[in-house]
Amino acid sequence: MIIELNKISKSYDNAGLNKRNVLSEISLSISAGDALSIVGPSGSGKSTLLNILGTLDLPTSGLVKINGNEIQNFDDTQLAEIRNNNIGFIFQMHHLLPQFTLIENVLVPTIPLKDKSYKKSAQERAMNLLDSVGLADKIHQRPGQLSGGECQRATVVRALINEPNLVLADEPTGSLDQESAEHLGNLLSDINKKHNVAMVVVTHSLDLAKKMDTVYNLDHGKIEKYNLTK
Numbered sequence: 698m699i700i701e702l703n704k705i706s707k708s709y710d711n712a713g714l715n716k717r718n719v720l721s722e723i724s725l726s727i728s729a730g731d732a733l734s735i736v737g738p739s740g741s742g743k744s745t746l747l748n749i750l751g752t753l754d755l756p757t758s759g760l761v762k763i764n765g766n767e768i769q770n771f772d773d774t775q776l777a778e779i780r781n782n783n784i785g786f787i788f789q790m791h792h793l794l795p796q797f798t799l800i801e802n803v804l805v806p807t808i809p810l811k812d813k814s815y816k817k818s819a820q821e822r823a824m825n826l827l828d829s830v831g832l833a834d835k836i837h838q839r840p841g842q843l844s845g846g847e848c849q850r851a852t853v854v855r856a857l858i859n860e861p862n863l864v865l866a867d868e869p870t871g872s873l874d875q876e877s878a879e880h881l882g883n884l885l886s887d888i889n890k891k892h893n894v895a896m897v898v899v900t901h902s903l904d905l906a907k908k909m910d911t912v913y914n915l916d917h918g919k920i921e922k923y924n925l926t927k
């Protein structure tokens with residue numbers, strides 16, 4: 698077990714004007730090596746759900762547990778440390794730092810690490826990972842010199858650099874052309890299988906969603922398994 702949501706709900710109270718219930722008593726548990734995707738219409742709450750899974754946001758009610766511990770018991774510094782050690786994030790935009798080279802960018806999540814020897818080995822991990830996503834010859838280039846697909850593959854490496862148990866991806870192919878999107882989807886699926894990293898992908902693309910083992914549909918605040926034979 699990595700993460701467990703127990704009847705979580707989320708509502709936004711827009712300055713008291715109109716309360717909007719986005720998620721409604723959702724229960725979901727993610728175990729080591731799981732690969733799941735969440736599809737649903739725009740505005741259905743997919744990003745909200747992913748942010749709660751990543752402890753970037755809190756539910757209005759319900760429990761979130763990481764490795765059995767309720768996250769309400771942790772302060773912001775502890776949560777940041779848990780996130781940095783256990784969870785890799787991939788977003789729609791690559792958010793690579795333009796003044797840094799690829800290798801420097803993928804090493805950014807290692808900066809706050811306290812374990813000095815692990816930190817030292819990060820350089821070698823970065824090289825191996827960049828090689829595995831086909832970027833070995835681009836490590837000293839800056840993001841502006843690379844294609845969107847290459848930048849997004851670098852973000853996959855950045856997400857994996859601290860060897861997380863879980864990777865959360867929010868519309869990771871949303872800014873890519875069809876061919877790069879297909880490549881990235883296959884890469885995410887391979888990583889899940891080879892590194893045994895649990896993977897949760899939020900997307901409106903059914904092609905990408907189907908690369909994960911289980912597809913959920915989020916609509917009207919509820920999730921249910923998506924019937925792919927429909």
Ligand code: ADP
Pocket residue numbers: 709710711719737738739740741742743744745746
């Ligand atoms: P999706 O990722 O499926 O497009 P989101 O999770 O981004 O959906 O948003 C779900 C709903 O919650 C939308 O109606 C959005 O406007 C609303 N929402 C998201 N974040 C906030 C916020 N910080 N304050 C108020 N409403 C928000």
